Amino acid sequence: MSRLVYTVIFVLCLPLIIARLLYRSLRAPAYARRWHERFGLGGDLRPGGIWVHAVSVGEAIAAAPMVRELLQRYPALPVTITCMTPTGSEQIRRLFADQVGHGYLPYDLPWLQRRLLRRLRPRIGIIMETELWPNLVHEAKEAKVPLVLANARLSERSARGYQRVAWLVKPMFKGLDWIAVQTRAESVRFAALGVPESAMSITGSIKFDLKPNADSLASAAVLRSGFGDRPVWIAASTHAGEDEVILAAHKRILDHQPEALLILVPRHPERFNAVAQLIANSGLGFARRSLGEQPAALQQVYLGDTMGELMMLYACADLAFVGGSLVASGGHNYLEPAALGKPILSGPYRFNFAEIGELLEGAGALQVVDDDESLAESVCALFASAERMRKAGMAGQAVVKDNEGALSALLQGIDRLLVLPAENA
DSSP states (O other), X not given: OHHHHHHHHHHHHHHHHHHHHHHHHHHXXXXXXXXXXXXXXXXXXXXXXXXXXXXXXXXXXXXXXXXXXXXXXXXXXXXXXXXXXXXXXXXXXXXXXXXXXXXXXXXXXXXXXXXXXXXXXXXXXXXETTOOOHHHHHHHHHTTOOEEXXXXXXXXXXHHHHHHTHHHHHHHHHTOSEEEESOHHHHHHHHHTTOOGGGEEEOXXXXXXXXXXHHHHHHHHHHHHTTTTOOEEEEEXXXXXXXXXXXXXXXXXXXXXXXXXXXXXXXXXXXXXHHHHHHHHHTOOEEEGGGTOOOOTTOOEEEOOOSSOHHHHHHHOSEEEESSXXXXXXXXXXXXXXXXXXXXEEOSOOGGGHHHHHHHHHHTXXXXXXXXXXXXXXXXXXXXXXXXXXXXXXXXXXXXXXXXXXXXXXXXXXXXXXXXXXXXX
């Protein structure tokens, strides 16, 4: 009955959902394409194999090492990755080209999810992090498709939201065959939502199993060589409301380090032009990565307005501020700069990566800042001490190294649940 109520509400809200999609397409035209896939039609779906759902860019990047291992372990099984956003789609194709099938996940209506599963006929479904939908889970259960929630995370904020609709989500969580949880605290939150202890394992985060790509590091070395001896910091994955703070901080930094260069990387591509205008209005000179420009000596900002190059741009910097944390978005992945040995700065809103943030802060790899003044002070203090930067960078790398192994545990769990065809059994 709870799912029926949910489905009726979803159907009633569908015009609003489509209107929102239209609105988003005004700023990001890619949202206006491939609509049929959102209704379970079309897409490059490869039946009879492994299905992975990664909602957007971050989840696609997190899933990449797992997908590569699955392709090697099960060469006879096709892999299909679904997502929800154009940027996620672009990232999947950039990571895997035609090695995997790909399409959008349909809206969460039972007949659309049923259509997807009939077309895919997956031997296992692997959902990244917390992208769960009640009808999707129910239809997978009906189709006898084992479902894994991989690299699962559940912040206190999200858990409170789920508790408000416990009547709907408890059956959904019980429908999962296995949850690979990142931390003990998150396992407690999942248990409070009805997940049996027997259906959970604390594996850690597969984001710790991050290996910087050699090609990205080589590209970074070439790009960085063009900057000369300038001190360089990066503000990555920034959201609306943060760029103004970061540019104000950079102006403060320039008072002490006139040659300093800021690499500014907005999180969402539909904001690239707006952020470019913001930089121009600030009076700072800038170059755009998308135009193939190299920042001149008198330009103080390099706008990273491309997709799929964040790791490379992190490698070009001496230290990193991770965005989504000066506004209430919850922050983004600290482990990419940590794996590269970069000192890390974060705003106070880091509930998406609270445990990882606490680990890095406790090790001395991460500092929390609140505004443009404290951000500028922290950047200047790090620039002033090469030894301090070296120690913070090494501490971050040590945290990453000490917590590796989640990918191996996740793959073992997938192996146990994967239903193989007779010829591969």
